[in-house]
Amino acid sequence: MSKTAIDIQRAANVLKLLGDKTRLTMIKILDNHDACVCEFVEIFKTSQPAISQHVRKLKDAGLVRETRRGQWIIYSLNKDSEYFPLVKDLLLHLPNQDFRLKELEEQGLRISCE
Amino acid sequence: MSKTAIDIQRAANVLKLLGDKTRLTMIKILDNHDACVCEFVEIFKTSQPAISQHVRKLKDAGLVRETRRGQWIIYSLNKDSEYFPLVKDLLLHLPNQDFRLKELEEQGLRISCE
DNA sequence: CCTTTATATAACTATTCGCTTATATAATAA
DNA sequence: TTATTATATAAGCGAATAGTTATATAAAGG
Numbered sequence: 001m002s003k004t005a006i007d008i009q010r011a012a013n014v015l016k017l018l019g020d021k022t023r024l025t026m027i028k029i030l031d032n033h034d035a036c037v038c039e040f041v042e043i044f045k046t047s048q049p050a051i052s053q054h055v056r057k058l059k060d061a062g063l064v065r066e067t068r069r070g071q072w073i074i075y076s077l078n079k080d081s082e083y084f085p086l087v088k089d090l091l092l093h094l095p096n097q098d099f100r101l102k103e104l105e106e107q108g109l110r111i112s113c114e
Numbered sequence: 115m116s117k118t119a120i121d122i123q124r125a126a127n128v129l130k131l132l133g134d135k136t137r138l139t140m141i142k143i144l145d146n147h148d149a150c151v152c153e154f155v156e157i158f159k160t161s162q163p164a165i166s167q168h169v170r171k172l173k174d175a176g177l178v179r180e181t182r183r184g185q186w187i188i189y190s191l192n193k194d195s196e197y198f199p200l201v202k203d204l205l206l207h208l209p210n211q212d213f214r215l216k217e218l219e220e221q222g223l224r225i226s227c228e
Numbered sequence: 229c230c231t232t233t234a235t236a237t238a239a240c241t242a243t244t245c246g247c248t249t250a251t252a253t254a255a256t257a258a
Numbered sequence: 259t260t261a262t263t264a265t266a267t268a269a270g271c272g273a274a275t276a277g278t279t280a281t282a283t284a285a286a287g288g
Contacts, residue, residue: 005209008142012135015204019130020246021123028122037265050247052266071255071264086207090129093200095119134276151235164277166236185234185285 004085014083017061018090022046023054027077027087028097030064034076035101042107043100063087118199128197131175132204136160137168141191141201142211144178148190149215156221157214177201 006014018024022044029035029043040051055075058064065078078084120128132138136158143149143157154165169189172178179192192198 004207006207008139008208008211009135011208012133012138014133015129015138016133019126019128019133021126022246024126024129025122038263047248048265049249049267053246056266068255073265086204089203089207090200093118093120093203094122094125097122136276152233161278162235163237163279167276170236182285185232187235 004082006082006086011083011086014061014063014086017057017063018087020054022050023058024094025097025100026054026058026075027063028091028094029100030075030077031088031091032096032098033101034074036072036074038072039101039104042104118196120196120200125197125200128175128177128200131171131177132201134168136164137172138208139211139214140168140172140189141177142205142208143214144189144191145202145205146210146212147215148188150186150188152186153215153218156218 018027025044026035026040037048037051037055040055041048044051055064055066059066059075061083062078062081063083064075067074067076077087081087132141139158140149140154151162151165151169154169155162158165169178169180173180173189175197176192176195177197178189181188181190191201195201
């Protein structure tokens, strides 16, 4: 066990959060780029409340942070989370999701949040 | 992304499986020692069917293997699983669980399965 | 053979989960 | 101010989850 070992109950809670395709993809995207709710709505082709509820869970667990910028709220990975090293290691095993933001840009939907 | 990147949907399924304290602890234990259902029943102080259902999920996902030895069925980590590298990295962040098997030995319950 | 031990499976139940719709809040723009 | 855009929250619903009890299978020992 390493010095930064995480209590197994709390680790399970984090893994449960990441055990959802939408949230896991969100985190993988946020690993490279900050994003707002409206972008996720476009990317996942789902409703705004559904996205808000997903990001809220990630925020409640301390995995992401929010920053208001005008009328938008920008979400980013919380690098200070005790879970951040675990999450980072996890993400290494997942395919890059940058193409999703690229698709948004091509549709002119990315700039809407900047 | 690495060459061994795992489809994000399937990774989410695996993380959901591991997002349960009992199953996550099982996997952490199996990382160091094979074990049978009856040992897990003692360790987790829960019913035999509950344990059987947990190991079945892990087996169905290919994370563990079973080997019958007499009347016991011994479970072990499946190192050939495509998810094994991911799981291994994960486990590095969790506290060692050897004390659980040690407790069994002290109670004389470990040998019952060997 | 019958009994015991280990494990699996089926049916049921309570809880949790992720979505929906409707509504509220907050910032911006006209 | 009023309208628009972005986001959050609440309530409700159907599906999935993890446990329970009861029963089935399978090996070992008498």
